[in-house]
Amino acid sequence: MPPLPNSRWTNAAPLTRYGKSRASKTGNSPRITRAPLNSLGQACATLLAQAKGESSDKDAHKRLFDHLEDWLCGSDAPVGLNKPLMNALVQSDQATYFHAQSEALAYLVWLKKFAQAFIVKSANTKSTSH
Numbered sequence: 001m002p003p004l005p006n007s008r009w010t011n012a013a014p015l016t017r018y019g020k021s022r023a024s025k026t027g028n029s030p031r032i033t034r035a036p037l038n039s040l041g042q043a044c045a046t047l048l049a050q051a052k053g054e055s056s057d058k059d060a061h062k063r064l065f066d067h068l069e070d071w072l073c074g075s076d077a078p079v080g081l082n083k084p085l086m087n088a089l090v091q092s093d094q095a096t097y098f099h100a101q102s103e104a105l106a107y108l109v110w111l112k113k114f115a116q117a118f119i120v121k122s123a124n125t126k127s128t129s130h
Contacts, residue, residue: 040101041089071107
C-alpha cells in the first residue's frame with residue numbers, strides 16, 4: 001500500500017535542520033524537480049558525482065542523495081527498492097523505475113518546500129536582528 005501523501009512532508013520536514021547551505025542545495029538539485037523527462041538515475045548519478053566521495057556530513061549533494069535513497073529504499077519505502085539505490089534502479093523493471101521516479105519527484109517537491117521555508121525564515125531572522 002502506498003504511503004499517504006502527508007508521509008512525504010513528515011519525512012522531509014526534519015531535513016531542514018541541516019542549515020541554509022544544505023537547504024539551498026535542495027532547491028538547486030539536478031533538475032529532477034523541474035523537468036520530469038530527466039531520469040532519476042541520471043539525477044542521482046549527478047548528485048553522487050558532485051559529492052566527489054565526501055560523506056553526507058560534509059557535502060550537501062551526498063546528503064540529498066542519502067535522503068532520497070532513504071525515502072525510496074527505507075523500511076516504509078513507497079516503491080519497495082533495496083539499498084543501494086543506484087543498483088536497485090539499474091536492476092528494476094520499467095514500471096518500478098517510473099514509480100520510483102514519480103515518488104522521487106513528489107518527495108523532492110516537499111523537501112524543496114521545506115528548504116525554501118527554512119531559507120526564508122533565516123533571511124527574515126537576519127534582517128530583523130539589525
